[in-house]
Amino acid sequence: MEVHHISSQHIDFDLLEKIISTKCKLALSESAAEQITKCRDYLDKKVANISTPVYGINTGFGSLYNKNISSDELTTLQENLVMSHACGVGSHVPSEIVKLMLLLKIQGLSYGKSGVQLQTVQRLIDYFNNDVIPLVYTQGSLGASGDLAPLAHLSLPLIGKGKVIYKNEIADAEIINNKFGWQPITLQSKEGLALLNGTQFMSAYAVWCIMKAKQISEWADITGALSLDAFDGRIEPFHHLIHEVRPHRGQIQTAINMRQYLDGSEIISRPKKHVQDPYSFRCIPQVHGASKDAIDYVSFVVFVEINSVTDNPTVFPEEDLIISAGNFHGQPLALALDFLAIALSELGSISERRTYQLISGQRELPPFLAPNAGLNSGMMIPQYTAASIVSQNKQLCSPASVDSIVSSNGQEDHVSMGANAAVKCAQVVNNLQNILAIEWLNAAQAIEFRRPLRSSNFLEEKVSAYRLTVTFNTADRILSDDIAHTRKFLFGV
Secondary structure, rough: OOEEOOOOOHHHHHHHHHHOOOOOOEEEEEEHHHHHHHHHHHHHHHHOOOOOOOOOHHHHHOOOOOOOOHHHHHHHHHHHHHHOOOEEEEEEEHHHHHHHHHHHHHHHHHHOOOOHHHHHHHHHHHHHOOOOEOOEEEEOOOOOOOHHHHHHHHHHHOOOOEEEEEEEEEHHHHHHHHHOOOOOOOOOOOHHHHHHHHHHHHHHHHHHHHHHHHHHHHHHHHHHHHHHOOOOOOHHHHHHHHOOEEEEEEEEHHHHHHHHOOOOOOOHHHOOOOOOOOOHHHHHHHHHHHHHHHEOOOOOHHHHOOOOOOOOOOOEEEOOOEEOOOOOOOHHHHHHHHHHHHHHHHHHHHHHHHHHHHHHHOOOOOHHOOOOEEEEEOOHHHHHHHHHHHHHHHHHHOEEHHHHHHHHOOOEEOOOOOOHHHHHHHHHHHHHHHHHHHHHHHHHHHHHHOOOOOOHHHHHHHHHHHOOOOOOOOOOOOOHHHHHHHHHHHHOO
């Protein structure tokens, strides 16, 4: 089993994908362990010798910052913090995203700026390596001060409380801890705050959305190419000269992809009766390309975030400073996640329009792509489904980041609502996979009506592989099954 050593080196999406997909184990590098220990030792000495209040270390939290806490109550203070902030509601966060939360929290604490004990970080690694997944809820975070409620649920098992998912079963954390011989962690000064402050809920969703978005973007181009050929579309809108005079990077790349995917197609190269295609075909480079550029921008924002220290206060042992500030504020992620949701939603919007064109009975295609239309409804209703989902995505794209509600008696008077942006963006991702599956289902059906002409070798190989999963629709059948199988063919889920 491969082991990834957590260190101060940057982590990127390729590494995260590898860690998650290969079930890689985690371990702290020697340098990370030294940084964590050095910071904790510094904080212990500081606490033993300070008489002035330092926020979150010997004070209350939020608007209770002016309440001093005696040294013999610091452990109780931290445990009370974790328990009192575990107020999540709603549905359970998917385990793959919680596992990303664990990984990102471990990475953030490894920089040695948070004052946690080495054993605390090691226990989080134990949970990750043994697939002990804390039960976290989707609702409860304002996106500042960090993701308090979700991270409280992530942290409860450390003190033997809360619930976890182990081997697909929900169990009391205490029971699973005992199974592995893990004693509850006695939290020291500042530790609860280090665990709960931070943006790892938003960040984990953002990482998941970005990884899915890149896969979706690729399949949107492939599906668009198949639809274009099935619709007997024109290749001219993808000519390199068109995109060189408007050189947006994503637009250029999309046009290159379309030319490559359609290279050698008998259908695309034959003379056309029509001089133009609808925008949903003709403007694929402009629309898909803009979404690519948005994905790249959001990827940069998320990359910076997952390689940052986002709890509060931040401890700087070398400078002998403990600074209370606002790195927990999720505004960078909130704005980026709203933007990503919009960019992905547009891929679904244009996809549904291509589906509509394919079933409209134009260009020698039968109405609704039914071999015996009338007796058979064919592909009439999948377009309804796509339209419904596209409409929901538009509703989900109402930005969360423009909202803020005062909390903690006015001390926390501007919040990001980035957690809501994260959950909404993930729903857009899930919706988009279904929308593209419906387009592919229709495009693969439509291409059969162009026989004996063939599309490109690339697209024909894709369709042939797909036909092992979903056969050509000769008569009406239950299409929800076909949509589900198509989604699994495209995206593996």
